[in-house]
Amino acid sequence: MTRVFSGIKPTGHLTLGNYLGAMRQWGAVDQHQADSLFCIVDLHGMTVDHDPARLRRLTRQAATLLLAAGLDPELCTVFVQSHVDEHTRLSYLMECVATDGEMRRMIQYKEKVASEGARGRSVRLSLLTYPALMAADILAYGADEVPVGDDQAQHVELTRDLAVRFNQRYGHTFVVPKATVPKVAARVMNLQDPTSKMGKSDDSGAGIVYLLDEPDVIRKKIVRAVTDSGREVVYVREEQPGVANLLEILAACTGGNPESLGIVHDSYGALKQATAEAVLDMLSPVQARHKELCADPGYVEGVLRHGAEKARAIARPIVDTAYRAIGLLPPGAFSGAAAAEPALNAVR
Secondary structure, three states: OOEEEEEEOOOOOOEHHHHHHHHHHHHHHHHHHOEEEEEEOHHHHHOOOOOHHHHHHHHHHHHHHHHHOOOOOOOOEEEEHHHOOHHHHHHHHHHHHOOHHHHHOOHHHHHHHHHHHHOOOOOOHHHHHHHHHHHHHHHOOOOOEEEOOHHHHHHHHHHHHHHHHHHHHHOOOOOOOEEEOOOOOOOOEOOOOOOOEOOOOOOOOOOOOEOOOOHHHHHHHHHOOOOOOOOOOOOOOOOOHHHHHHHHHHHHHHOOOHHHHHHHOOOHHHHHHHHHHHHHHHHHHHHHHHHHHHOOHHHHHHHHHHHHHHHHHHHHHHHHHHHHHHOOOOOOOOHHHHHHHHHHHHHO
């Protein structure tokens, strides 16, 4: 069976973009069709300034929302990255195989360096090396496929390069994964800036629908979404990105077609109202299930503990093999020699 690995970073509250772009696909498709592992990649959350208590809180919240979104621990493996030591064990090996130039070519690193440099600040070393950790995340599980968006495709390509290079130098050890684009995923843009992706945070949050926003807040954000200068509801992303974004969200929520939905609605106001109701209908069961899970934290902790055990059982043999292949001495390799040492000392 095909093995799929994917992760979500707890650097902010999860959004409608996270749900439509990944989480819904994981619950509705991937866990039923593949041996799937879904990881909250909390170590990646430390590549930027962070508050420790908030990181723990967001990690717990992300795990709870994944379960609320339909991930079934009987069908897939849900766990926290830092609970499985093999991620960091293998990460250093990936750093020893990667080059400085490869790391510095990563688009996200270059963009962050440029933005922080403009403010007279530097970035953490972990931001430079985190693609090696991401490669370890994937390779430790022998994943065949990695569902990603456009912004992460470059990192999967680097993972492929590192896997091939390691296999050529030290013997076949890793499955060479491929990036896949989820078939039913949607790319959701910021409601206040429809040319930018809906991320987990911005200055105000006005353009971001968070999964745990109150219904009235969600409705207000969508009603206040930026549209375009015209009045006609037509799906033309290049010319009317605001309207196109709303039509794509509505289509993703209802299973419709953006072009056809544009014909149905005769005004921006009607489109916004329809989109708001569709989003609320879709998120209502997720929020209800999240509330139930929050009332039973022991269940979520048990899922994560069991998930880490399952993940560790898969990753440890692969990482141990990589350690031997690259030339590291296994623990206990001198046990026989150590037993003979007293006799040698006696001879001396």
